[in-house]
Amino acid sequence: MPTDTGARWIDRDWDVGTEEFEATGGGDASEAQFWNQYAVSLHWVMAQLTLGAMDVAPRSSFERMFAVLLLVVAMIGGTSGMSVMSAKIVQMSMVGQKRTQNLLDAQAFLRQEKIPPELCLQVQRQLMDRMNKPERFDESFVPSLTTVSKSLQLQVKHAIRFPVVTKHALFRTWYTIDKKALWDLCGRAVAFSFLQTEDDLFFAGESASSMYYIDTGRLTYVQNPSTSM
Structure with missing residues (x-):
């Protein structure tokens, strides 16, 4: 790494057990350039703000600016994470x-x-x-979809409903005969009902207003003695 003071952070004495190693180089603080003095001050301030004091002390402007950059990244990342x-x-x-x-x-x-x-x-x-179960909902619960064009809304409805509708043999045959009719069916006449366990889909004696087709799950028919024949 380049240095403008003639010293690097490794240029210091290291004590390892009973032996002492001395790295070469060094620099007199009184002879340091203005840029290095500014970098030292900035590094000190950043260390105080972020508690970024460390044992390895930079010895040149480049090392200090690199340390300051890491402190800034750590400060931004830490505050964002918090x-x-x-x-x-x-x-x-x-x-x-x-x-x-x-x-x-x-x-x-x-x-x-x-x-x-x-x-x-x-x-x-x-x-x-x-x-404790995640709630499912259809596009009527997403008001922002109403801001897009009608044609795009129909395309979204078709993309959602077409794979479900064509699981039924009748609608697959219908699709081979009249694709446009099935497109209109998906966009205008198909709605989803997301039921949970023990929900009631219909009751005996009620007039049917829709045709139900089960996509996933299982429907259990229960006969009530008071209404069964």
């Missing part, structure tokens, strides 16, 4: 507080309405189970 960690901790704390508050509100409501203990346990169990 900011990210702090934001993540605050976010996790807020999410935990929200879940706890939701459970407390549900418990207070159930006690207020004098719900039987067995039913209260079922409600609380299902609440805790669903709070």
